[in-house]
Amino acid sequence: MAAGEPSIDALGQFKLTSSLGPLGASVNFSQSNLMMLIAAGLILALLYYGMKPKAMVPGRLQALAEIAYDGVMGMCTDQIGHEGKRFFPFVFTLFFFVLFGNLLGLLPFSFTYTSHIAVTFSLALVVIVLTTVVALRIHGLHFFTYFFPDGAPKLLAPLIIPVEVISYLSRPVSLSIRLFANMVAGHVMFEVFASFIVMLAAAGTFGVIGAAGPLALNVVLMGFELLVAFLQAYVFAILTCIYLHDAVHLH
Amino acid sequence: MTEPLQGDPNPSGDAFAQRLEAARKKQGMDPTPPAPADGDTQPSAMGVGARVGVELVASMIVGVGIGWYLDRWLHTSPLFLVVFVFLGGAAGIANVWRMMKPKG
Known part of the structure; x- marks a missing residue:
């Protein structure tokens, strides 16, 4: 133990620092934002140059x-039904943004x-707001029957409704914690x-x-993390589809 | 085309597509079928465990959050916190049940 006291700084890698020199520092443009832009650029490049030869x-x-297009399209139509095609752009964007974030994070010197x-x-939050808006637009106020299942006894309403509301509100929390925890655990x-x-x-x-x-x-671990990166992006997208299915079909 | 299909209004349409698909599947020409149809990929024990854990914790966080905030707002500490901890736990169990119950 020569050079100082070596300790394991497992969480330092998640610290945000400003990127792009003084310009980035003045507007708090972090390396996280930079990676997001890179990911977005790569996704667009993949689609543009991929489909250029036609x-x-x-x-x-x-x-x-x-495959990217077909896979997400299949996910949408399988989970949501044929109305799912309307949500394809959203799910596609979400899936690839998360997937590229996870995968780029595995490269050395990058940031997840x-x-x-x-x-x-x-x-x-974007997902849950969208599903709620979609449900309200399609079903109107009928949407609120979602929080009270049909056959349940009226007496239990004060118990069931809060539980259902909490369960609905816990969706974005569990969705975000799952992705975040998996990524942090892997990198730690x-x-x-x-x-x-x-x-x-x-x-x-x-x-x-x-x-x-x-x-x-x-x-x-690197091989395992590649799997996790893909799987978590997939889970995020598929749960979005399931929530959209609930919003469209309401049950 | 060995045996004609009786009562099929469209013998060359759907039925053919179905048989073609069945034949392709039998010959292993469609390597895609393992695409999971439900919300989960192959449920490994670890994955299920992690999902259950996250689900329980998330509901509890929401329940505690609502209870704590109501208490702060209405100055009724600890009434709503206690109530919503239980409701949050119940919601977590309900979520897990919804996740694990056989698809009907």
Whole structure:
């Protein structure tokens, strides 16, 4: 333990710093915002350059763009029904924004904007406001029967209605916590194991051999995190679809 | 086209598409079917556990939040907090039940 006291700073990686030099600092343009812009640019580039050839037999990039489109379209129509096509742009945007945030965060020197509860909760809030507005527009005040199921005895109304309201309001909370917690947990584990490598390597020859353990673990973890990145984006999108289904069909 | 389909108004339409799909599936030509139809992907025990946990915690957070805020607003501490902790817990259980119940 030569250079200072090495400690594991697992949460320092989530700290926001301003990017783009003095201009970014003056408007509080953080690296998180920068990554969001990069993600948005990459998504647009994928669709634009992917679909540019318009080939009958798609190349690799075009196949990727088509799978992206088909996958989200299938998700919408399977979950919501044929009305789901109207929500396709929203779900597509949401899915790819989250997916690219998760995936870009796995690159070295980048930042995972989905690891901030502020970001994920904002996204979840957009989802819940949209579903509520959609439900109110389609069903009008009939929407409020959602909070009191049909066959329930009237006597239980003071108990059921608050529970249903809380359950409805907990949707954005659980939606955002799930994504945020998964991303934070993954990146904290990366940091912890990476710190083990450095600390062991600093402890002499024997430690260098031992450092292979956490290194191997981090390699495995990277594969696992790729899965989690995709899965959480998928879960976020599919739950959005399910909530939209509830809003459209109301039951 | 071995046997003609009786009573089918559109023998070359839907029925053919269905049989084609069945045949393709049998030959393993459609590798896509495992797309999960419900809200969950293959429910691994870990995944289900994490979802249940998040669901319970989220409802509790909302319940406590509402109760705490009502108390602060109406100066009735701790009445609403106590009530809404229980309601939040109940809502969490209700959510978990809705998540786990067999799809009907």
